[in-house]
Amino acid sequence: MKRVLLVGNPNVGKSVVFTRLTGAEVVSSNYPGTTVDYTSGRMLLGEERAEVVDVPGTYSLEPSNPAEAVAVEMLDQEATLVSVVDATNLERNLYLTLQLLERGGPLVVALNMWDEAHHLGIEIDPARLEALLGVPVVPTVALTGEGISELVKRVPQAPVPAAAPATRSEDDRWAEVGRIVREVQQVRHRHHTLWDRFQDATVKPLTGIPAALLILAGAFGVVRAIGEGLTRLVMDPLFELYRPLVMWLAKALGPGLVRDLVVGTVTHGKVDFLQAMGLLTTGLYAPFAVVLPYVVAFYLVLSLLEDTGYLPRLAALTDAVFHGLGMHGHAIVPVLLGFGCNVPGVLATRVLETRRQRFIAATLIAMAVPCLAQSVIVFGVLGRYGLRYVAIVYGTLALVYLSAGILLNRIVGGESPELFAEIPRYRKPAWRTTWRKTLLRTKSYVADAVPWMLGGVALVNVLYATGAMHWLARLAAPVVEGLWGLPGSAVVALLMGVMRKYVAVGMLLPLGMTPAQLTVAVTVLSVYLPCAATFAVLIKELGLRDTAKALALMVVVSVLVGGLLRVVLMGV
Amino acid sequence: MTKRLADMKGGMRGTIVALEGGRGLQNHLRTRGLAEGKMAEVVASLPHGPMVVRVGATQVALGRGMAARVLVEVAE
Numbered sequence: 001m002k003r004v005l006l007v008g009n010p011n012v013g014k015s016v017v018f019t020r021l022t023g024a025e026v027v028s029s030n031y032p033g034t035t036v037d038y039t040s041g042r043m044l045l046g047e048e049r050a051e052v053v054d055v056p057g058t059y060s061l062e063p064s065n066p067a068e069a070v071a072v073e074m075l076d077q078e079a080t081l082v083s084v085v086d087a088t089n090l091e092r093n094l095y096l097t098l099q100l101l102e103r104g105g106p107l108v109v110a111l112n113m114w115d116e117a118h119h120l121g122i123e124i125d126p127a128r129l130e131a132l133l134g135v136p137v138v139p140t141v142a143l144t145g146e147g148i149s150e151l152v153k154r155v156p157q158a159p160v161p162a163a164a165p166a167t168r169s170e171d172d173r174w175a176e177v178g179r180i181v182r183e184v185q186q187v188r189h190r191h192h193t194l195w196d197r198f199q200d201a202t203v204k205p206l207t208g209i210p211a212a213l214l215i216l217a218g219a220f221g222v223v224r225a226i227g228e229g230l231t232r233l234v235m236d237p238l239f240e241l242y243r244p245l246v247m248w249l250a251k252a253l254g255p256g257l258v259r260d261l262v263v264g265t266v267t268h269g270k271v272d273f274l275q276a277m278g279l280l281t282t283g284l285y286a287p288f289a290v291v292l293p294y295v296v297a298f299y300l301v302l303s304l305l306e307d308t309g310y311l312p313r314l315a316a317l318t319d320a321v322f323h324g325l326g327m328h329g330h331a332i333v334p335v336l337l338g339f340g341c342n343v344p345g346v347l348a349t350r351v352l353e354t355r356r357q358r359f360i361a362a363t364l365i366a367m368a369v370p371c372l373a374q375s376v377i378v379f380g381v382l383g384r385y386g387l388r389y390v391a392i393v394y395g396t397l398a399l400v401y402l403s404a405g406i407l408l409n410r411i412v413g414g415e416s417p418e419l420f421a422e423i424p425r426y427r428k429p430a431w432r433t434t435w436r437k438t439l440l441r442t443k444s445y446v447a448d449a450v451p452w453m454l455g456g457v458a459l460v461n462v463l464y465a466t467g468a469m470h471w472l473a474r475l476a477a478p479v480v481e482g483l484w485g486l487p488g489s490a491v492v493a494l495l496m497g498v499m500r501k502y503v504a505v506g507m508l509l510p511l512g513m514t515p516a517q518l519t520v521a522v523t524v525l526s527v528y529l530p531c532a533a534t535f536a537v538l539i540k541e542l543g544l545r546d547t548a549k550a551l552a553l554m555v556v557v558s559v560l561v562g563g564l565l566r567v568v569l570m571g572v
Numbered sequence: 573m574t575k576r577l578a579d580m581k582g583g584m585r586g587t588i589v590a591l592e593g594g595r596g597l598q599n600h601l602r603t604r605g606l607a608e609g610k611m612a613e614v615v616a617s618l619p620h621g622p623m624v625v626r627v628g629a630t631q632v633a634l635g636r637g638m639a640a641r642v643l644v645e646v647a648e
Contacts, residue, residue, distance in 0.1 A: 009603075059603035062596075088629040092605050120629050170599050174607065187628075203624045203633075204582065204616040316633035320621040328635065329622065418635020419622045422604060425629075 002050040004043070004155060005074060007100060008084035009093050010057030011424055013112045015039075016142035016433075017084055018054035021152065025440045026054055028433070029306035031333065032422050033057070033351035036067040038074055045156050053079075059092070061099050066358075067350040075100075080158050081107040082151070087117035087124055087139070090185055094177045097133070102167045106158035107135050110151055114139040116425070121188035129184045135159065143430065199426055203313045212317050219305065223297045224379075230293030239273055239289055246271060246280055261461045265510075274380075274506045283457040286505045287449040291376050295445045298340050298372055299438040307429035307437075311336070312421050319419045325405030326360045326412065327352060328419035334361055338369035341445070342534040345369060346541055356414030360405060362542055363550040366530040367557060368401035370394075373502030374526050381508050381522055385515040392569075393523050400527060400561060404553070448533070449502055456496050456503030463492065484520050484562040485570050487511050493525060500531045516569040520562055528558035575646050577612065577623065578639035585613035586646035588627075593641040601642065604632050612644055 004021075006014045010032030018026055022041030028034060033056075040053045058068040061075075075081070083100055085093040100107055111126055130137040136154040140147035168176065201207040250266050253259040263271060264278025271278075273285035305311055311333055319329030330351055338345025342365055349361040370378065382389040409416075463469045472495070473480075473488030480486050480494075493507040508521055529551065530538065538547045574589060588610050591598045605627045606612070615631060616624040622633045 060599065062599075064600065089605065091607070091628070092603050095603055117629075122629065170595065174602060200615050203618075203631075205618050208616070312633065316616075316618060316622055316624055319633070319635075320618065323621070329633070418637050420600070420604065420634045420638060421632065423624060423631040423633055 002045065002048060003076075003079035004045075004050050004052045004082060005055055005079045006053065006082050006084055007055050007071065007075070007096075008057060009059055009086060009089070009096060011422060012057065012084050012086040012089075012093065013142045014057065014084045015054050017082070017110060017112065017140070017148070017151075018052060020142055020145055020148045021052050025436060027437055027440065029303075029311075030309035030424050030427050031306060031311045032424070033067060033330070033333070033348070034306070036347055036350040037070060043152070045152065048156075058096070060096055061103075065351055065353045075103065077103075077105050079105070080155055081105065082110055082155065083107055084110045084112050087111045087113050088120055088122060090122075090124060091177055091181050094180060095173060098168070098173050098176060101133065101135070106160050108151070108155050108158045109133065109135060109137040110142075110147070111137055111139045112142055114147065115141045115144075121190040123186045123188070125184045129180070132180050132183065143433075202310070203316050203423065205317075208313065208317050212314055215305075215310065219301045223294065223301050226297035226300065227294035230296065231289055235289035235293060239285060243271070243273075249280070257461075257465060260465070261458065264457075275510045277457055277460055277506070277510075279454055279457055282506050283454045284450075287446070287453045287502065290380065290505055291373055291449065291502050292442070292446070294372050294376050295340075295442050296438060299441045300434070302336065302340060303434045303437045304429055305336070307427065307434055309424040309426045312423045315419065315421055316423065323416075323418075324409065325364070325402065326409030326416050327357045327405075328416070330419060330421055331357070331361045334365060335369055338365040338371065339375070340372055340441070342366055342369065342371050342530060343537050346534060346537045349541065353417050354415050356412050357416050359412060359542055359546055359550070360408045362538060363408065363553060364401050364405055366534050366538060366550060367404060367527055367554045368397045370397060370526045371501055371531075373500070373505065374522075376502070377505055377508070377525065378522050380505065381518050382515065385518075389515050389519045392519055392565075393526075396523050396561060396565060397526060400557060404557060449500070452500040453503055456499055459499075460492060460496065460507070463495075479559065483559065483566070484524060485566045486517055486521050487513065490521050493521065494528060497525050498529055498532060500533065501525070514570075519569060520565045523565055524558050524562040527554060527561055529554055573646050575644055576640050577614070577625065577642035577644050578636045580614045580617070580623075580644065580646065582614050582617050584646060585611065586644040588612050588642060589645045590643040591641060592643065597638070597641060601638065604634075605630050606632065606634075606642055612642075 006018055008014050015026050015028030015035055021043045024041035026039045035056045038053050038055050040051055043050055043052050055074050056067040056071045058071040061072055063069040063072050081100055083097045126137045126139050138147055138151045138154055140151055202211050250263045262278050262280055264276025264281045271281055273281045276282050315329035315332050318332050322329050322331045334345045334348040337348050345365045346362045349358045352358050352361055378390055378393050473491050476491040477488050480491050481488050489511055493504040496503040588608055591601055610627050613626040615626050622635050623639045624631055624633045
């Protein structure tokens with residue numbers, strides 16, 4: 001089958017073009033480095049089916065980070081390349097295009113963001129550019145779909161060069177870029193508008209830092225409001241409709257092991273959906289009614305932050321902090337993704353240039369960035385005792401992040417280059433894409449959560465029914481009881497958390513712990529070990545040895561932090 | 573007057589006249605738009621942090637070490 005590769009600088013809209021060509025959904029955002037691995041899909045080229053690949057962005061064929069390395073490795077001679085070019089930045093986009101042409105092989109240029117270039121007073125002559133490059137050039141606006149059908153028509157016409165042009169030196173290539181740009185592009189001078197000034201204000205220290213605090217606090221508030229609203233107004237009423245069915249089943253089954261597994265604990269003829277630990281109660285209520293509303297809310301707000309183009313500005317503003325932890329400001333993006341789920345968070349560390357930076361970033365995310373499931377546990381378990389305990393947990397995690405970062409910055413060898421990131425113009429998010437992206441991410445949560453949750457509930461039942469629970473509690477007692485001051489049975493939540501953190505939702509409540517004990521338990525649950533999914537992705541990104549080092553650090557830190565918190569909150 | 577980009581204050585602008593450092597770094601700078609002959613304007617200079625610079629229609633945030641390698645003929 002014919003292969004079409006979408007290649008270009010970061011943040012030029014390759015993923016949007018990909019979605020347009022294939023109809024397949026991929027996550028696209030307004031910041032460089034959204035795509036860190038390739039995605040492939042199918043499209044029709046005339047009568048023929050072709051494979052289309054969305055390749056991570058790169059500035060040149062000399063990769064400076066693993067995401068760019070993926071891009072360079074993917075290029076092969078047989079594939080047709082679509083060089084996606086940002087028309088508002090013709091010069092540096094052409095550099096890569098020339099490099100691609102020097103490789104030989106068929107190529108078409110998509111002159112994307114054509115409308116935006118026009119608004120900025122940049123006029124490009126596509127016919128002239130086509131003549132100079134010797135390959136088809138198609139102006140496109142991928143966001144609206146303009147020019148896409150023309151692009152599809154012209155991809156099969158991409159000429160196969162008889163012989164690859166000679167490889168130029170860097171200087172010659174830049175000189176050639178300059179010649180071409182002078183011939184095809186005219187820039188009208190344009191004064192700064194009020195909008196430009198607003199854009200600038202959000203990266204200036206005096207205005208940008210208060211704005212960042214407001215935006216983050218606002219985002220947090222909106223996530224909570226939407227999440228709580230959905231739980232109370234939508235999911236809880238739905239589960240009440242479902243309750244009679246469960247009650248009927250509980251009665252029909254009668255007391256015994258089967259009822260414990262299917263419905264869970266029935267006290268005084270009543271079932272608590274969250275704590276019953278049955279497949280049809282907790283197994284469904286926890287993932288759908290407790291966590292799902294926050295998943296939807298979080299990804300909706302994250303999508304807005306991504307699509308407006310705010311994140312790179314946040315990276316510039318927080319750069320100084322991350323610099324002290326051996327990373328640079330771009331590390332804020334993986335952290336924010338990590339608050340949703342640690343897996344994409346760890347994957348996104350690929351935008352960092354060196355192994356040292358990636359090791360520090362991934363370790364700190366797995367250790368101290370609570371994923372949504374963990375945050376739901378924090379709020380669900382501690383929210384009822386007032387925000388004080390919630391603040392203690394987040395404050396502790398923030399301290400762990402910072403101090404472990406300072407420590408790792410001192411002891412991990414290697415280099416940490418400075419921040420060098422493009423700051424895109426703000427763009428009004430399109431509701432349709434924002435909503436579809438939220439849906440895409442929510443779907444992948446549901447697909448993962450439901451089987452793990454049901455499996456986890458089943459396992460808990462087996463542990464209790466076989467008496468293995470008591471044995472485990474006794475085994476873990478020196479640390480869990482002796483050091484952290486928790487009841488031995490809390491070990492079951494820690495055990496489930498190793499599968500997926502959301503499986504531990506609802507497992508701490510029935511143990512009758514004090515608020516102080518719950519605070520220690522919830523903090524330890526975040527730090528001690530990552531879930532199996534995060535563990536797998538850590539191995540993939542860092543390798544076995546470094547993952548082992550990261551895990552060792554987490555275990556040590558959780559023992560220490562749990563012990564310290566216990567002393568502070570409960571005395572010795 | 574020629575200044576290093578790292579020494580420029582917010583709001584200052586000028587033309588990039590030379591890039592210093594190894595070939596790798598120079599090319600790295602050019603592929604992000606910081607090339608000789610380009611007009612550069614400092615949008616923000618963050619304390620202990622990076623500089624945010626406007627070149628053409630783009631803005632880039634770059635660390636001070638890198639910004640020190642960019643020489644700018646500052647407009648009076």
